[in-house]
Amino acid sequence: MLRHWSALLVLLALLPLAHAASEDHNQQTALFVLNRLGYGPAAGDVTRVTELGARDWIAAQLQPEGIALPAETARDFAALAQRQRQALSRLSELASAGRPDTAEKERRQALRREIFREIAEADLDCRLQHALRSPRQLEELMTEFWFNHFNVYSGKAEVRALAGAYEREAIRPHVLGRFRDLLGATAKHPAMLFYLDNWQSAASGSRRSEDSGLNENYARELMELHTLGVDGGYTQQDVTELARMLTGWTYDRRALVSPESAFRFNPRWHDTGSKRWLGETISNQGLLEGEHALDVLARSPATAQHISRELAQFFVSDTPPPALVSRLARRFQNSDGNIREVLQTLFASPEFWQSARTPRFKTPYRYVISALRLQGITQPPARPVQAALLQMGQGIYGWPTPDGYKVSESAWLNPLAMQQRLDFATQAGLGRLDREAELANPERMQAEITPLLGVNTLQVIRSSPPALQPVLLLASPEFMHY
Amino acid sequence: MNRRDFLALLAASAALTVPVGRSAWAAGTNGQATDRKLVVILLRGAVDGLSVLPPWSDPDYYQERRRIAIARPGEEGGAIRLDARFGLHPALASLVPLWQAGQLAFIPASGSPDPTRSHFDAQDYLETATPGTKSTGTGWLNRLLATLPPQGSGDRALSLGATQPRILTGTQPVTILGSGKAASRQSALDRPRIASAFDALYRGNDRLSQQYRIARNSREQLRMTLESEMDEASRGAPLPDGFAGDAQRLGRLLRGNPALQIAFADLGGWDTHINQGSGEGQLANRLEPLGKGLVTLARELGQDWDKTVVLVMSEFGRTIRENGTGGTDHGHGNVMWLLGGNIAGGRIHGEWRGLSERYQSRDVPVLNDYRAILAAVLTQHLRLGDRHLASVLPDIPVTAAGWQLLRS
Structure with missing residues (x-):
């Protein structure tokens, strides 16, 4: 040093x-x-x-819980979180009883827009004020980093009401924690389930409506963007098989007032056939198939490499030195995806300090x-x-x-x-x-x-x-x- | 298809080849000035080509898409019949006059030979024109700009949108116009006192100063057009937001301005994994403004429409079979669109073998390599010679074999 x-x-x-x-x-x-x-x-x-x-x-900065917030800041942050939760709780006003007539439909749509706007404004205030006021700056930066890595888009219908909750519930608690926890939290959050369509993905013919079947959107991005990386060595068949393993991962729309507990596994939608994924034969284990997939993906060397490269890009250089990326990837693997430890290695590296020369x-x-x-x-x-x-x-x-x-x-x-x-x-x-x-x-x-x-x-x-x-x-x- | 296959295919089709390039194209020679324009529109997210150009006479089409197929011509919400094989999505009805005038053509089963189904890699390949190679630092439109002789002075390339797209990245300066009404908003650069202080901050030779000076110059140049727009806006006739407004703005900037040779715009929102609809619905709602915007662009270009080719493309097509959620997943071959006053339009170009022959048993194959199509446009429309063509499209031999996309 x-x-x-x-x-x-x-x-x-x-x-x-x-x-x-x-x-x-x-x-x-x-x-x-x-x-x-x-x-x-x-x-x-x-x-x-x-x-x-x-x-x-x-x-x-690597131990943000040890950095005290000024009293006023702490009070305001608590009030902001409260405002977010209150705005979200208004979603229950949308719960419908019976079949609405046209006027009632219009009223509900207007109400929905109003509630969504209220939630979105609370979310923006919350994000901005944290970035501007928190002395735990690394935590804020990593919140941006991980949200972006597991990106969802508030322009897509329901996500508008869920993006802030996603950040608060699925991203923020894990930004310096274990990668597997972060991966699992994003996989089960309704914002992600909705954004990448997995919430409707079901074994062919398993749902009552005729339009039931597989949707491979999430399965593909889970490997391409969230974990292995596009060159991580998977095939189109691996995408389809992973989508089958994740069938039934959905959420309860009536439970959205508290999004973090809205995840549901629906065994009736699950594809019970055996699958062949990344060279492994997967027998029917319901929910555990998806959990197993997340375990495998989180521990893959390709994931360690992919995440390490992104971190080095974020903190050091657009084209990070490969030696640094390898060291970070080793630390990632040796620590079972402990993000704090990977960052410790990064901030202690000569490459990080040398990059001061090239703003x-x-x-x-x-x-x-x-x-x-x-x-x-x-x-x-x-x-x-x-x-x-x-x-x-x-x-x-x-x-x-x-x-x-x-x-x-x-x-x-x-x-x-x-x-x-x-x-x-x-x-x-x-x-x-x-x-x-x-x-x-x-x-x-x-x-x-x-x-x-x-x-x-x-x-x-x-x-x-x-x-x-x-x-x-x-x-x-x-x-x-x- | 790898490069070797591609070469073999070219050799095999040599008998049908219309040779192009320096030796064959009488009107054009390497490096000769051209007042022609090229507009590229990239539909990011992989638009469903089988809905844009439904192969309505193919029974597989209705077999595989029970819920989302565009109905046959003549049926309710059905396709607009283009020929015995293909129809047009009804939301694109605004384009029919262009088709009838021979100013609109399509190339089905087209795209990149690279097998990737990643949006981001596939878009990169479309923009760099080097499928399979990620390290290419420049976009083909910028390389094209480097080979095209300038026409007079002033901005040569325009991009709508907030950031510089990969396709326009490279050594040649590009004007980023921004999209929507914000593009014509007042800027601090219009205020002499502040701007001269900025000039003093950015008088070096560093990258920021260079970009700053391009912005400053463009701002001056664009001011006339933009100011007239602002006047209109203040009279209560603002340009519409969205693509129609952008297309109108683009047309006005291009018209009667020989210096502007290249324009680019991208539109997102085509990744219809869920409930894409058929004659109506999500995808229809995206296609309609696109069609109308293209018509607006043609109209605004006025007599320059004859000198313009508009290419519409997307990174890959979508699955032949609808998925379990009323949408389609990532596929392979797609449809390219070609518009312009002087194109060989009113017809479908390229090879098509129907939906029974599939890539990896699920997708439309790529029978028409997008680079061959680009090569045809570059040589026949912009009159690029062999050597220059090779620098724009480095991966393929200099040929546009078999393609006749412009009226001769």
Whole structure:
């Protein structure tokens, strides 16, 4: 470790810095970890990390339950969760008795839209405020990472009401835990069951309605995207056989007020025939067939490799060094998919620290969240923020397909992206995004990230009128990177 | 089909070959300027080609799709008869005048020879034109741009949507227009005081500065068109949202602008695993605005419609047999659509053997390699020569054997 640190110091000395004092180095290091393990500095963060030391700060981030939330934050988060649950509980108002007439149908549809909107707004507030306010920044970042890995899209009917619950119930509790737990939680959550259609998949002819049978959507993405990876060595037959093993994995629509307990296994829909999957013969074991499949997939070396590569891409580089990916994959396998341990290896790796030399282009989500954090905006109106994100192509819960958003520069850097970011910087920097918020103090904002700013940027800001300075800080090339 | 099979097939069909390229195409030569345009529309998610172009005279079609088949022509909600084998989805009725005018053609059993049923790999292959190779860093439309001689100065390629698609990734600058009404919204770049400060922030030679300057220049250029649009909007006649609006905007930008040679748009929402419907329903609701948008594009292009080819494609087709949830799963061969004022339209191109011959006993086979079709469009429409064709479509020999997609 010591060796890595001295390597970092050497490397930081190579950066074009205005000053090379060691205090500056410490601040640079603090900014690096705040940017890579979280959504960038909010007021006072750099000082806090510098005082604690970057290594200890990282260790603390890996044990988020040990980081106390400020009392007000804790209270607000609890209130947000309560608001989400209350909005969800209104779904019971939609429960129907008997056959409705036309007027009643219309009334119910309007009510459904209203309830869905209420849930979606609570979900957006919850996601945004956690990212903006939580001192457990790594937990927030990993929530984004895993949601994206197990992506669902709120534009698909029921998912609109379930995306926030999915994040809270299936993703968040496991973001640093065991991969198998995460996999199982997503597999059984109604958001995923609905999004990838498995909830209706049934053995041929097993349901009363004539339109019953297999749907292989989830089975394919489970192997291609969630676990083995597209080159993980499975065939079309493996897809179909896995879909058969997962028949009967569904949920109870009447139980959606508490989605995490809505999962049901319906033995009557299950395909009881024997299956041949990944070279193994599977006899009829009902629900256990699917559980077995998740066990096998979670422990496969291909999965370890696939997840490790994604993590390295997320934290280190668009094209991560293969040696690093192999080390992470080994740790993944040796620890039986313990995500915390894999991340420990990652954050201790020389490759991670060396990547400080090549700042990365922020995704729109990172850009927007980091801009709000730097400005000290903690409770923005969710709608304009989401609208800006959608325009930039990265709305919250807004990616339609199961592959999730990309993280690479090539996916996000283009002329329009520059224009949109500068538009956002202008809107936010002039205080037009959140009129309630106190206008950000440009000097405080600048002080927080000064060690990152190059000569040109400092000069441009200095020679501009004060009202424009926050805009230019957010618009600067240095702030576009992390 | 691997490369060797492909070559063998080409050799076998040599007798039927209409040779193209430098030696054969009299009107065009390598590197000669062309005022023609190419518009590519990618339907992401694998549209069900057997619903777009139902093979209504094939008994297997109704056997395998008891609930979702498009009914026969003449029946209620039935297909629009195109010829003795194929019909058109009734939600695409708006396209019939183009078909009758010979400005719309289809190529069934077409697509990528790669066997993948992954949306994401298959889309990558369609966009890089290197099936089976994932490491290709550039898209074929961008490589095409690099070989096409520019026409005057100004933006040469437009993409609708918020991000740069893989198909347009590469060395050549591309204007990303954004989609929907937001595309024509006011920008901070329109405000001289702020924009000049941004200019000072981004005056370097780094990637961000380069992208910034492209944005700045495009903004200036597009301002005329966009401003007229904003005027219209303020008079209470805004462009419709969705593809119809985008198509109208695209048509206006392309019309009378020889510099703009390439345009790209993508549309999602075609992954109909569940309740896709037949004459009406989910898929019909997606197809209808697409058809109307294409008609709008043709209309807005005006006299430039004769100089334009529009290619509509999707990463792979869907299963011949409907699945257990009223939808279809990932398949193989699909349908490519070709539109334009000067195409050899009003007919179905390419090989078709009916639904009894299947790929991996379940899907429509790929009998018409999409790269051969692209090659035909590039040589016959954009008059690309052999050498340039090889740089756009590196995997195949320089030929568009057997394809005559443009009116000669």
